[in-house]
Amino acid sequence: MTIMEPRKHGDASDGTVGGRQTRFEGNLKVTGGATYALEYPLEGLAYAILVQSTIPAGRVISVDAEKALAAPGVLMVLTPDDDLGLLVASDWGGNRPENQPYYPLPRQVQYNGQSIAAVVAESREQAVEAARLICITYEKAPHVASFNDTAAGEGKVMDSLTSGWGDAEAALAAAPVQIEGEYSTPREYHVAMEPHGLTVKWDGDRITVWEPSQWSHGMARSYSEWFGIPYENVRLISPFIGGGFGSKGAALAHGAVAAFAARKLGRPVKLALTRPQNFTNYGGRAATRQRIKIGATEDGILQAIVHRGASETSTYADWPEQTGAATPILYKVENFSSQHRVVPVNAVTPGALRGPGKNPSAFGIESAMEELAYKLGIDPLELRLKNYADHDYQSGKPWSTRRLREALTEGAEAFGWSKRSHEPRSMRDGKTLIGWGIGCGTFPVLQAPSEAMIRILRNGRVEVVSGAIDMGQGTYTILAQTAAEVFGIPVDQVEVHLGDSRLPGSAIAGGSMLAGSILGAVHKAATAARDELIGLALNDEKSPLRDTGANTLTFSGGRIAAPRDQGPSLTLSELMAALGRDEIEILRNTLPEGATAQEQHQAWTSMAKVQGPTMGEYSMHSWCAHFAEVRVDEDFGTVRVSRIVSAFDCGRLYNPRLVESQWRGGIIMGIGQALLEEGLVDQRNGRTVNNNMGDYLVPTNADVPHIEVISVGIPDYGASALGGKGVGEVGIVGVAPAIANAVFHATGKRVRDLPITLEKLI
Ligand code: MCN
Ligand code: MOS
Incomplete structure (x- = not known):
């Protein structure tokens, strides 16, 4: 968990919803204070690197790893000959084929640059050196390099994307003026500054994954399903992300490989994709x-x-x-x-x-x-x-x-x-x-259900807790502003904890849906926490506000008081102390009332409950x-x-x-x-x-x-x-x-x- 200290900026209204508060985590990011997934200095780390296909289509006939295995520092080589014993995980919609084996290093080669082997060694340099010694024999097959090849054909019509009304062909033919053009766009890539990669560690059958993520809950689910362990046994941590732009929404093959190696070796493993590997280990925008x-x-x-x-x-x-x-x-x-x-x-x-x-x-x-x-x-x-x-x-x-x-x-x-x-x-x-x-x-x-926890602490600070992600868009900041507004406190009195699949469920930071979705949950939880505090303040015999006779309280300028200044005004910490409370904790979600645990899990770990426009x-x-x-x-x-x-x-x-x-x-x-x-x-x-x-x-x-x-x-x-x-x-x-x-x-x-x-x- 990470605690954010915002820099003071401008006037107090900057810290409410609609204000121009500067980014909570911005300072940490530009001063090197933010720890990224590949920067966790775990004891006993081993280093994995991937070996990729050099042909665009065909089959791996054999992988000669003898020299690599004999190279200094090498701990393990994984090839298509190894059955990792993994199972296919659910798709975006939360649908999963039953008991289908998953091969993150497949024998069938479908594209140039596909991962087909991995080397794990005591150091990254040793892994890189050993990877050079691996000799792969292929059986090549004909390939289609791009959709402009004649061999590519016309492809298949996506029925779900076919739409129409009126009689377009006839109206076009009858129109006095017509234009026609063919427009094309090439393959484009995310090239986020932070490359993909992860650090991963097992403790028995529990796994911790430090990996840049746009969706901590969705990716945690993939790890649990690949390895057949309960969802609760996975913890995916991603407090800072150096850009995702759509590429970090799903767990990928290299994550499965690193996690497998870590379990097999009984050591934490770090796997970083090289920049070229970032062009083929996951897809960019299609041509x-x-x-x-x-x-x-x-x-x-x-x-x-x-x-x-x-x-x-x-x-x-x-x-x-x-x-x-x-x-x-x-x-x-x-x-x-x-x-x-x-x-x-x-x-x-x-x-x-x-x-x-x-x-x-x-x-x-x-x-x-x-x-x-x-x-x-x-x-x-x-x-x-x-x-x-x-x-x-x-x-x-x-x-x-x-x-x-x-x-x-x-x-x-x-x-x-x-x-x-x-x-x-x-x-x-x-x-x-x-x-x-x-x-x-x-x-x-797009609208998705979300969940958030609010904690009012005895020291007068308010915590906002969610598994949501900030990859630079500003999630930390807008969550703090929302809570600050509800409690009428300066924004630097709010702490925001994000980026951990153990924390309350959240929409993906994708489809531009996170801000609207998560703020709904934070606002709901904060309002409920404030209502609970009001209830205590008006009814608890230890409360100095009980005798005001008011039926509600105002929260502004960091103080809580009865309307029209009847009676005393207290800060949050004074009120908590008077009530003898260490903490008030409220969890709320935006699912319909009475959603089951199963429905909640589904909501945070799949797109099943996302509402279209x-x-x-x-x-x-x-x-x-x-x-x-x-x-x-x-x-x-x-x-x-x-x-x-x-x-x-x-x-x-x-x-x-x-x-x-x-x-x-x-x-x-x-x-x-x-x-x-x-x-x-x-x-x-x-x-x-x-x-x-x-x-x-x-x-x-x-x-x-x-x-x-x-x-x-x-x-x-x-x-x-x-x-x-x-x-x-x-x-x-x-x-x-x-x-x-x-x-x-x-x-x-x-x-x-x-x-x-x-x-x-x-
Ligand atoms: N915001 C706001 N008022 C609104 C909506 C949003 O103030 N009405 C601000 C907030 O600061 C919020 C941000 O805009 O944090 C983005 O909100 P939203 O549009 O809901 O998008 P998400 O939070 O879901 O972020 C994902 C979106 C996507 S899908 C891509 S792709 C993308 C993007 O955000 N990738 C980014 N912006 C990015 N910004 C950075 N720095 N890095 C990326 O990888
Ligand atoms: Mo954005 S491409 O939906 O992560």
Whole structure:
């Protein structure tokens, strides 16, 4: 457990919900005071490293480990010949095949860079050296390197992602104006600063895992199921995470290998993935392509959208990167048809990366909308406002709140959009072409049950306790603000304990659902604890507040008193002392009353109880509009993003400082997606060529311009207990098309395949 000491900042209202409190754990992270999963100095550590396949498809015939086993310091070599005796764990939904063996080091090779052996030694250097001595013989099979290979075929249609209404083909054919384009995005990777890895230790049949995690409870469940031990016997600890962006939501094969080795050796084991291994041990964003056809009237009223998309998946699991995720909800259209396919290739199964689905989807539809605007000679802002969706045409439900119109108009105002001249190549500064473009974005509101414990201590401090995760978004901080507000105390009187699967159950820090979900639980528990304290203070004969005759108490400025200052006022610690209480502890969850232990376990360790955006009466989403300015060198085709203004509707903001940082972080990732990021695959062997941070380019400070962010949201109490909508992911959605649209405006060249590199412009 970790106790956070916030730095004092600004005035007291910063420490309440809606305040601009700085990050509780920020100081620790930047001063080296935060301990990460690979930094626990356990006694007797052994070091594991993975050996990966060098072919993209086939079978391991034999592994000759003789030399490796004889090398200095080597304790163990694991290969496909070893039956680790593990069982397959549940999937995200909490479903589990019965008694199916799990092979984290499989004989069947499905992709280049798949883990097939592991070496454990006294030191990491010895393990690395021994791994070099392992000799693997393969039987190769033909492979499909990417979904652009002819051998890849068309893939399979995902029925669950097929949607439509009206008669899209007929309306398209009848529309006086039509545009059509194919848009594609490459493989993209999380490249979080902190690589994956873990430290793991057994005590009898109990296991402790220090591992960066977006979901302590969900990952603990996988360990318990792999090893056939009770859930209670697993403790997954993850108080600090150096970025996850979707990659740290699930326990992975390397975790199983390290845990197995630790048990077998009777020693704690540390396993760190190398940076290249971080490109193949789990999947990034799948490569996508989509064809969009839009039919419209001469004056720009949409008549039909026909969308056909595809994304890469692996040969052993289906992961759809839904290219049609944003298409149906951004605009008003009476005739719509969308279909998505997955195409198996020899690569690791892709995964969630900030804004999954919505992100590539927005690249398609938002590029296409501007293509239509130029074809019609209409201002792209005007075209969007003309086709504003007054309700969700897909679900037929009203929006809970949708301030996209305000985002567009207020963003345009702040950007100075009205000064734009419409024609491409019409704005320049000497040899520099200037272009402006818009991209809208959206992300659904997901809601999950959560649990939290509040402890009021005799020393007047309040503890907030939850197994929830802070990977940098600000969970520690907003939980403290919520409790501080309920008890009317300064925020530095609150301690927050997070990141431990032994602590109360929580939603995943994923799908931008944690803040709204966990604050509901914290607020409920804190209010209940306050009510209990009020009850004691008014009724206990030892209480100085008993004789006030009041029927409630106020909590403010760190003091508790009867309303209208009747009688004394006490601090929390004075009241606790007067009552003779050491502690008041309250646990609350947001499940329906009477949920069984089994249902609770299911709620914290699976996605079974997560509510989608249209499961209730309304359709609930966050929204944004990005305005980008680019400057393109006319001779060299180099693109600089020189300015971004983005306006967001994320409902109520629990902490605007942190929200602005989330939005900016997403926008910066969007700049990378637009101009730099691209996982390159060697067609001959299916290998990711640029599997390191030197060659897989992400934006540096020099690539990032001034970014102005604006909130246009209003509280949405349908979306969450405290009125906020999701913040963490929507920021990246729509940035890449805004930049692509700006590049078109600057140069007259439409780049439909990301990233926009200079050779595509000259
Ligand atoms: N917040 C707020 N008001 C709201 C909603 C959120 O003040 N109405 C602020 C809070 O500071 C909260 C943060 O925004 O902690 C994010 O809240 P939310 O949108 O609920 O997202 P989650 O807490 O579920 O975080 C996950 C989300 C996802 S899915 C990815 S991917 C992502 C992201 O957060 N990865 C991140 N932001 C990240 N930020 C950092 N630093 N590192 C990552 O890996
Ligand atoms: Mo975020 S990609 O849902 O962790």
